[in-house]
Amino acid sequence: MSKNYRKTAEEIVRYIGGKENVVQAAHCVTRLRIVLKNEGKVDVENLRTVDLVKGAFSNAGVFQVVIGPGDVERVYKELIQLTGVEVSTVADVKETGSKKLNPLQQLVKVFSDVFMPILPAIIVAGLLMGVNNLLGAKGLFIKDATLLEAYPNLKGLWELINMMANTSFVFLPALVGWSATKRFGGSEILGIVLGLLLVHPDLMNAWGYGQAAAGIDGAKLQYFDIFGLQIEKVGYQGQILPILAAAYVLSNIEIWLRKRVPNAIQLLIVPITSIVITGALALGIIGPVTRYIGTLITEGLIYVFDLAPVVGALLFGALYAPLVITGMHHMFIAVDLQLIAQKGGTFIWPMIALSNIAQGSAALAMFWVAKKQNEKNMASTSAVSAYFGITEPAMFGVNLLHKFPFYAAITGSAIAAVIITLNGVLAPGIGVGGLPAFISIIPQYIPMFLVGMVVAVAVPIILTVILSKRFLKKS
Structure with a gap:
């Protein structure tokens, strides 16, 4: 049975109060996201009876109509033509609706805006890591042995999958840096550079840091000595809070500089100043502080579930x-x-x-x-x-x-x-x-x-x- 997307869009527009009631519209994987002038005009009962509509609700100042994967894109295209509003992104719609949000909702919105664009990379990494673990699991498929031990020719495949699986996690700060600076209004490329800085090979990884902190095998922390100020040479592989906070600082410094540095020399002054200042703050203050906060949150959550x-x-x-x-x-x-x-x-x-x-x-x-x-x-x-x-x-x-x-x-x-x-x-x-x-x-x-x-x-x-x-x- 063919689907009449035009008819579906017409009925949706009718039951959300007409095209005059639509301010802005976008769509995600499953839902139409619409900012309305007056949500009181919505006829929810009739809206839910429309073909292809699987539900409707309001959240965080945005009215959402659940359509489903694939169909939502076609219904959205028809809705845009019917209402005459411009094509918008989910971020645009959220920004318009966010004026109605309380502080907690605004915090949740930040997390959503930052993590949703990079979620495919995280999911792929998780799936590949799962496949990798299955190959190396002892006794799961073969008694007292792993598939790698039984079939040594799989080792190359295992190593390749392992590298692919680890990539998103090893360079997670770069992914978050890109998405977060975009969310905060900074330059995405600088966010990537900042994220890569936090996982630079010259910085000690989490395993090495743990050994150094515990004094295992004589391991010691290394420092940058800057005019008597010592900054730990420690990376933040897989860490979220350090790059989130650093990206916020980077974006605000960059925005502040853009408004004050003449256009003719912006390319020379703004990027280098933003990265140098934020990089020093990230390694010297932001990283250690947010790592400690992250540890407290993690340990607290584990404590509650253990208790x-x-x-x-x-x-x-x-x-x-x-x-x-x-x-x-x-x-x-x-x-x-x-x-x-x-x-x-x-x-x-x-x-x-x-x-x-x-x-x-x-x-x-x-x-x-x-x-x-x-x-x-x-x-x-x-x-x-x-x-x-x-x-x-x-x-x-x-x-x-x-x-x-x-x-x-x-x-x-x-x-x-x-x-x-x-x-x-x-x-x-x-x-x-x-x-x-x-x-x-x-x-x-x-x-x-x-x-x-x-x-x-x-x-x-x-x-x-x-x-x-x-x-x-x-x-």
């Missing part, structure tokens, strides 16, 4: 999906990366993956129990999407619409989170947050993660079917 793992896992498993609705889930990318950098693995991302699976499972159950054909169609496609890490269609188009599948999903997610937390499941990177997630789990924890996956599939399906007999409206 009350069941409570922590229950809360996270149950609350992650609601946080997706608010957009606050983007902050956990930084937490995951901080845990990976300091502890070699994250216990947060595996719970996120199970939450996504649980939402997909509840939507799949709705495919079986729904009375209307259009609801069945939406449930089936949304379930597949959620099983591969994109949960918005399932959440907004199916589970939240009926409510009880959403409650079933967060219940299954919470139980599964407790199981894997009590068994210490860790991931060395961030992969696809759905059924393929087991690839990105440290091999020794894969069996228990698979148990968690079974729970995240079974519990939401069973609860949704049971609750549907009481709450699902008769057609």
